[in-house]
Amino acid sequence: MSLRMERGFVDVLAKDASEGDDAMRMGQIVCACPASLPRAQITDNRLTLAAGFGLAVLAQALVLTVLPEQSRLIAPTIERVGWPFALLLVGAALASFPAALLVDSFGRRAAFGLGASLGVAGGALAAFSIAKGNFFGLCLGALWLGFAQGFALFYRHIAAQGAPRDGLVVLAGGAGAALLAPLFVSLAASPGATLLAASGLHIGALALSVRMPHVIAGAASKSEWRLTGRFILATVAGALAWFIMSAGMLHGPLTLAVCAATPAFIGGAMGWHLFSMYGPAALAARWPAFFPPFAALAGGLAVMLAGWGAVHAGASTVNVAAGLLAIGVGWGAANIGAIRLLHEGARPSRAALAFHDLCLLGAAAAGALIV
Template identity: 75%
Template sequence: MNLRENSASDVVTLAGPPSELSCDASSVDDGSDAAMRVGALYCACPASLTRANVTDNRLTLALGFGLAVLAQALVLTALPEQSRLMAPSVERIGWPFALLLVGAALASFPAALLVDAFGRRAAFSLGASLGVAGGALSAFAIAKSNFFGLCLGAFWLGLAQGFALFYRHIAAQGSARGGLVVLGGGAGAALAAPVVVSLAPEPGATLLAAAGLHVVALGLAVRMPHVVAPDSAAPAPAPISRRFALATLAGAVAWFVMSAGMLHGPLTLAVCAAAPAFIGGAMGWHLFSMYGPAALAASLPGLFSTAPTLAAGLAVMVAGAGAVYAGLSIASVTLGLIAIGLGWGAVNVAALRLLHEGARPSRAALALHDLCLLGAAAAGALLF
């Protein structure tokens, strides 16, 4: 590529292979000879764009994650019952929910790579756009009683959720507490689920509301910076360690139990003749209990030492899963869902601290961690 100025005295040529591409805002702005030398490529990055300015903006990251959690709550309110009503056979009832989780798992590596290669604006805007399309397609599929359209819409919604899950890793770059703050933002968003469901009680309207939330998330994402300036002081990523392996193994078990409970909980409540608004409220409290421990841990980190928190969280999840599968009453199933959420939240608090306290793993390792967690969740939905 050659770019020449029509000037009698100066000829400026911007050329060179991509390897020479440099992102130096000050060098472009000051017009120095070194900056404008022949044969060099430069991108005009804003001088104020520093790593601290981006990673420390926890409010934006928490809002984006909260919108994704609220959209997830709406989808989980409508998806299991509609899958039961529309599935051609009993064996296919779990397909939409499983595809939701498969989509989230498949988005793990693209989310990590796009954040590095094209920046947060591109990565999170793509994820939110997939959520808009998935919510709209799912609502259309329900209106037309098209089960396979519902599966595709759920898959797209899962892709959006996979991108949104990376908000917590971005916020935890500065400290593990930053990731906990973002996770805690999901607790407040989950409480709004019953209100939204009461305003849009029909399943199609509920899914359209989820698509609308992704539209808001898209508007938030396009206001993020394009790229992150290099941080020469950042430590090199740590290799895979025992802490990483423990966080991934415990997290995978927690996601497996959680997804199985999420699939069977709403179905059991519907079979027990619970109203859609009640199911939406139960799922809202379930999601609040999932992210509530993170909000508490961000304020009182001393209460959540890693090993005891992992053990206690898994034990509470097993007890909650037993209550959900027993299905003795609406109250017991609801309490079981809340117990599963509390245990899941405790395990993920400990896992996030294991990952980001001390030497931090690389982006690819974080994507592998999320892939294992969401793959286990998909297995839980398919096997149970």
Template identity: 80%
Template sequence: MSVNLDDLVLGSASQDEDGATAMRAGQIVCACPASLPRADITDHRLTLAMGFGLAVLAQALVLTVLPEQSRLIAPSAERVGWPFTLLLIGAAMASFPAAMLVDSFGRRAAFGLGASLGAAGGALCAFAISKGNFFGLCLGAFWLGLAQGFALFYRHIAAQGAPRDGLIVLAGGAGAALLTPLFVSLLESPGAMLLAAAGLHIAALALSVRMPHARFGKPGPVERRLSRAFVIATIAGALAWFVMSAGMLHGPLTLAVCSAAPAFIGGAMGWHLFSMYGPAALAARWPALFPPLPIVGIGLAAMLLGAAAVLSAASVASVTAGLLAIGMGWGAVNVAALRLLHEGARPSRLALALHDVCLLGAAAAGALVF
């Protein structure tokens, strides 16, 4: 069938020889052939997992140096936790824009925007520590937090197809965390680590153009009310993020005070992040081993034990073990929360944004309280 330009403009109501209905006035179609077959523009779990993994690796490099650099250039001891807290506040503030932009402007634009903010934030943090500018460090950390808020939506996007797909995306963070010790050993200075984090966000920006613009297929029913499962997932997740942020802030500082080498601190944070996302890989492979409600209790108990070990600061070994326990407990709770959210009726995008705001707000409170 050939399409005449006049028909496109005037919208003829006639039929062609094959009986196909011609275009009508006001009808909007794409007259250009698709550049990719339909199978190549539907959801890619691997692409989503890689994008999330790049964000996790960038986060690991930032967290390796941010607490210690904050301590060195902060004007007073009370402000040491400000950059880390602003990172979490930025992530919380990005939750609603991420939810809106993913649906309104498409995934490529939304995740590309988040990665751009991360690249700018990493570069600004590197510049700030080279000049001893605490305000610049706070602003750069805030931008990095905005990028993390966008990156957290990778798991929700994947889980819209099936909860297991969301777990696979979370498992991508475990693979990325294993690369942290290698990056730390190659990048000796804090500034180089922050610039590398900016480069990883640029790589995520390049990867975002390979993502589908939107999800194909008819979406499932949307739950308009806050269900019991949503409330349990949000409260348990908030508790887990509260404890995790306190451990992430005080763990590297305590290891530095205990005279641990920077390479050891970077390795410890890498294994901490691996323990955070490792349970998702196991849950994706053996979901029967992770019943949501029992796993919530087990995970929170493990986190409390780990937090006690970190706060006691008895030795380098005990602090490291505490970080690993916090990470595994956090991973278990978030696996359970993801299943509670996405098994059954599909949560609305506002509900998902509210869930992430509660989690990240609790994380910011954990960084401020301890």
């Protein structure tokens, strides 16, 4: 009986194999997992991306409120005051290619979850280092916070794959978050508590990352790696904008502190500075015709140079705060132009986007160290 059953089973398999290629075959492995999500469900989550980016921007605002002044207080020499801020940007630059690679290989959930985890650890380490007066621990914590920021910056490229306007929506998510910075600074009783609050915000970003799709539904339809004129212009102009922005972010809070501004005033100035950086993206997402890419790049850089002049002069706290606002508005306009140049028409590959971010963040690190 056993032999007859075995022969019958083999006959059935042979019959199924003869019915076509789609039939079950002996030794065939069939996946019992649910079918992949439709592309619309994978890419249509720009609000989640905007929320995750907003949490990262708010955490960045809190870090930038206390990092320059605390670096000045515990740095062994005056030449090393800019190290933590520069390492924050170096970490973001170093994360560019890993972010692109992990998003492609392991999906958004794993990539952005890893970035947020590094932010949690970096904020906690920076807070501990300030409490102990450990300058090199503060540098390491800033580096980890930079890694988290580098991963978060890739949110805009992921969203812009569907449409360049979606990338602007993600950037606009940082505008609303930046307005909450003064509230968080006022609630925190010390610089260490402010950094712990930044660490907590990265925990929120980690919680959001697990709600993202695990996989990517393919690359953009027209992805290329060759260096086009639009790509080179967006990268060079964007690098100049990040260079000026970085110099302003480092020298602005330090100048305000030297002018005896209160921590609440410094936190408010940095919050409005970050709001001015991402606010123009909200207008561009609504009225893109008012932000042609070439005019946005040129006008943004001109406004940034004027703002840097006000910050560098340091005539008064009001002038420095106004200069920071001008730098933010110009940076926002320049990045709108860069995103439109990158993602309209034939779109660059993820490796090209990672190289673009590496150039921008490398220029920002240079601005923190050189200027």
